[in-house]
Amino acid sequence: MRKNPKYYCGKTGKAQGDHRGAQRSDTRDTSTNRHVTYPEEACVYWGTEKVKAPSLLSVMRGRCSRKLGVLAKATFLLWLLWLGYLFLARSSFSDAGEDEEEEEEMKARQLVLDEIGIEGLLSRPLYPKPPVDSNAPGEWGRAAVLNLNEEEKKQEQDAVERYAINTFVSDKISLHRRIQDNRMSECQNKKYDYRRLPTTTVIIAFYNEAWSTLLRTIHSVLESTPAILLKDIILIDDYSDRDYLKSKLEDYISKLRRVRLIRTNKREGLVRARLIGATYATGDVLTFLDCHCECVPGWIEPLLERIGENASTVICPVIDTIDWNTFEFYMQTDEPMIGGFDWRLTFQWHSVPEVERKRRKSRTDPIRSPTMAGGLFAVSKAYFEYLGTYDTGMEVWGGENLELSFRVWQCGGSLEIHPCSHVGHVFPKKAPYARPNFLQNTVRAAEVWMDSYKQHFYKRNPPAQKENYGDISHRLLLREKLKCNSFDWYLKKIYPELHVPEDREGWHGAVRSSGIPSECLDYNAPEHSPTGSHLSLFGCHGQGGNQYFEHTSHGEIRFNSVTELCAEVLEGHISIGMKHCPHDREDKPRAMLWDFKNDGSIYHPLSDMCITAFRTGEGRTDVQMRRCNPGDKNQQWKFE
Numbered sequence: 001m002r003k004n005p006k007y008y009c010g011k012t013g014k015a016q017g018d019h020r021g022a023q024r025s026d027t028r029d030t031s032t033n034r035h036v037t038y039p040e041e042a043c044v045y046w047g048t049e050k051v052k053a054p055s056l057l058s059v060m061r062g063r064c065s066r067k068l069g070v071l072a073k074a075t076f077l078l079w080l081l082w083l084g085y086l087f088l089a090r091s092s093f094s095d096a097g098e099d100e101e102e103e104e105e106m107k108a109r110q111l112v113l114d115e116i117g118i119e120g121l122l123s124r125p126l127y128p129k130p131p132v133d134s135n136a137p138g139e140w141g142r143a144a145v146l147n148l149n150e151e152e153k154k155q156e157q158d159a160v161e162r163y164a165i166n167t168f169v170s171d172k173i174s175l176h177r178r179i180q181d182n183r184m185s186e187c188q189n190k191k192y193d194y195r196r197l198p199t200t201t202v203i204i205a206f207y208n209e210a211w212s213t214l215l216r217t218i219h220s221v222l223e224s225t226p227a228i229l230l231k232d233i234i235l236i237d238d239y240s241d242r243d244y245l246k247s248k249l250e251d252y253i254s255k256l257r258r259v260r261l262i263r264t265n266k267r268e269g270l271v272r273a274r275l276i277g278a279t280y281a282t283g284d285v286l287t288f289l290d291c292h293c294e295c296v297p298g299w300i301e302p303l304l305e306r307i308g309e310n311a312s313t314v315i316c317p318v319i320d321t322i323d324w325n326t327f328e329f330y331m332q333t334d335e336p337m338i339g340g341f342d343w344r345l346t347f348q349w350h351s352v353p354e355v356e357r358k359r360r361k362s363r364t365d366p367i368r369s370p371t372m373a374g375g376l377f378a379v380s381k382a383y384f385e386y387l388g389t390y391d392t393g394m395e396v397w398g399g400e401n402l403e404l405s406f407r408v409w410q411c412g413g414s415l416e417i418h419p420c421s422h423v424g425h426v427f428p429k430k431a432p433y434a435r436p437n438f439l440q441n442t443v444r445a446a447e448v449w450m451d452s453y454k455q456h457f458y459k460r461n462p463p464a465q466k467e468n469y470g471d472i473s474h475r476l477l478l479r480e481k482l483k484c485n486s487f488d489w490y491l492k493k494i495y496p497e498l499h500v501p502e503d504r505e506g507w508h509g510a511v512r513s514s515g516i517p518s519e520c521l522d523y524n525a526p527e528h529s530p531t532g533s534h535l536s537l538f539g540c541h542g543q544g545g546n547q548y549f550e551h552t553s554h555g556e557i558r559f560n561s562v563t564e565l566c567a568e569v570l571e572g573h574i575s576i577g578m579k580h581c582p583h584d585r586e587d588k589p590r591a592m593l594w595d596f597k598n599d600g601s602i603y604h605p606l607s608d609m610c611i612t613a614f615r616t617g618e619g620r621t622d623v624q625m626r627r628c629n630p631g632d633k634n635q636q637w638k639f640e
């Protein structure tokens with residue numbers, strides 16, 4: 001019973017049997033499935049040593065309030081039971097009203113059936129969007145431009161400071177705004193067999209999220225997901241402490257159909273919070289979303305259709321960018337990027353390789369991706385469980401996306417991005433909260449899945465070697481049980497584009513200057529592009545990363561963080577640029593060829609010059625290409 005987190009407080013809402021008329025026999029979209037959150041906190045304990053773990057059913061019906069405790073006073077219990085009875089009576093009454101509303105709705109639907117056809121009817125969301133006001137700020141995904149006075153500007157600044165997202169602007173935009181559908185026409189015109197698609201539960205975990213971004217996410221799902229496909233939305237509050245996320249949120253949520261709120265009673269982190277949500281899911285497919293997203297119409301159908309075709313597919317939407325400041329929605333209309341990683345094990349985006357482009361028959365086919373960004377994806381609930389859900393030894397967030405990516409591919413599944421499914425995500429100005437366990441999580445992923453290739457990671461990320469990553473025996477057992485492929489197989493079959501470092505003895509690491517021994521070669525990429533900057537000198541820090549280079553047997557000087565870059569000197573230049581390396585199989589341009597000589601000099605045959613350390617007029621250290629001068633200490637270098 002310890003596969004899930006220890007215990008938590010859950011607002012589980014009504015017990016399963018409470019909602020009358022939920023199991024109607026006609027169509028799925030008419031089931032009310034309403035879940036009310038109780039004002040009395042119902043805390044669910046789960047698998048602690050102290051408290052006997054309840055069965056899932058009793059958890060679902062659970063009223064075992066933590067406040068009550070085991071030795072709560074009997075009078076208080078009776079009083080609470082009475083209160084519970086009153087609430088049941090009241091909600092039954094309101095349900096009766098709702099049934100009438102539903103009947104009205106059914107009649108109205110019957111009337112429009114002839115007009116829009118059965119397909120149009122089946123694709124209807126649970127809630128329609130309110131009438132559009134095209135002049136409203138941010139409508140249709142446009143940038144919201146506000147004229148602010150000094151006081152408002154101050155508030156805006158405070159909001160950005162607090163949330164790393166301009167929530168002042170977000171608050172001014174409708175929670176129901178529309179997003180212009182600029183997807184490929186093939187995607188827009190695609191027809192789906194709604195009655196055959198699997199259903200889904202949308203799981204959204206959050207921690208201290210801003211009000212309007214969270215609520216806009218929820219409304220966006222409710223208003224752009226066909227009701228017949230959406231079983232429920234499960235919100236997991238991962239122990240937020242902001243006031244508006246308490247009773248105000250409960251009240252708001254209680255008025256929405258098919259939305260449930262669960263609260264953890266300590267900070268669990270994204271991984272375990274999501275898993276708590278998954279245990280309550282009733283849909284065939286789990287769709288994980290971040291808590292500041294907006295769905296584009298037609299977002300869910302391609303994901304569910306793909307999982308219906310192949311249940312071992314983990315599939316991601318195209319993640320569009322919502323500007324953190326203006327809330328402009330940038331739809332990626334050309335070919336989407338796919339996921340990869342560098343050898344520090346940081347996630348990286350890159351373009352679709354030629355092989356994959358040729359494999360696909362149409363541009364609306366899903367695209368295979370070596371890794372996923374992690375925030376947004378759909379997976380069959382049964383397959384997710386078979387695959388071992390998440391590594392619950394992972395804290396907060398970060399690294400879990402690579403772990404799941406490796407696991408899916410190595411254990412026989414497939415990870416894909418569907419070009420017809422688009423969801424916008426607000427990328428904050430900076431990470432809103434620290435993730436101290438990022439490295440620890442990544443080490444767990446490396447230890448379980450990467451076999452001897454983990455050495456390349458440890459070399460480029462030396463602090464990782466010191467991480468205490470805890471017990472991974474269960475994950476290793478899982479790998480054995482599922483008879484998963486090796487990391488070598490993964491690199492060759494799934495990610496052949498990734499350059500595997502040669503790491504020849506003595507030819508990789510930091511490159512220290514003999515002339516200015518405190519300094520090492522360093523590459524600091526410009527902010528928005530990996531290339532465009534020059535090789536420079538910086539105090540040796542021994543932390544790998546931007547001071548880690550590899551001299552390959554082909555004669556390149558490679559920098560393998562973010563993306564594979566090769567040192568290059570163009571004709572007539574004395575600076576050393578960093579450019580994208582040619583593919584391993586391609587010829588190397590002469591401008592990228594280097595010779596590390598026995599005397600410690602780094603010689604560039606094309607220019608007939610050597611890398612030279614020097615001090616500028618202001619005393620700053622730097623490097624440039626100069627005529628080779630045997631015995632010049634400033635031209636001598638050592639890998640370490």
Ligand SMILES: [Mn+2]
Nearest residue numbers: 290291375426
């Ligand atoms: Mn996010």
